[in-house]
Amino acid sequence: MNSYSKGIRIIIGLIFAICVVMVAMAFQSKDAKTTTNPSLTKAPNYPANENGQTYGSAGDAISSESEPDLISAVGVDGAMGYVLKKDIEGEQPKTPEEALAIQNSRPLGGSDIPLYDIDGKTVIGVFHIGGNS
Incomplete structure (x- = not known):
């Protein structure tokens, strides 16, 4: 195995690891929004104008x-x-x-x-x- 292909494998491994971390963070962030902040799971109660439009x-x-x-x-x-x-x-x-x-x-x-x-x-x-x- 030459140093060029070894370097490519290392880069691919790093990219894969970064992607795994980013996906895990995305799921964690989504889970935190829906479980710890009830205001994000409940539709807002917008005021209405005189024509009934919110x-x-x-x-x-x-x-x-x-x-x-x-x-x-x-x-x-x-x-x-x-x-x-x-x-x-x-x-x-x-x-x-x-x-x-x-x-x-x-x-x-x-x-x-x-x-x-x-x-x-x-x-x-x-x-x-x-x-x-």
Whole structure:
């Protein structure tokens, strides 16, 4: 066995060991989140505006289903407001083929959606999704 192949084996062994440690840490982290912090397993109770729409940070949600109707966001001009969850999610595909068609039809530079006031009706700015802002 030459020194080159021995070195390759050592590098491969180190990479394998690092991957094992990272996977173990990921599982430990996931387990810690779900067992030691009950707030991460319970959907947040978002307040509702006068139109019955819930509002708040999507960061507080435990899943996309528990996100509020109006998600807090900062517009392209720095205005703080809310975007509609349905505007962020966009059209949902039913098949992999539809997913590819939707993805391929999106503009490369992203797109703009309305930024609303807390009432969910008054447009106060623009929020840019995807691409470069």
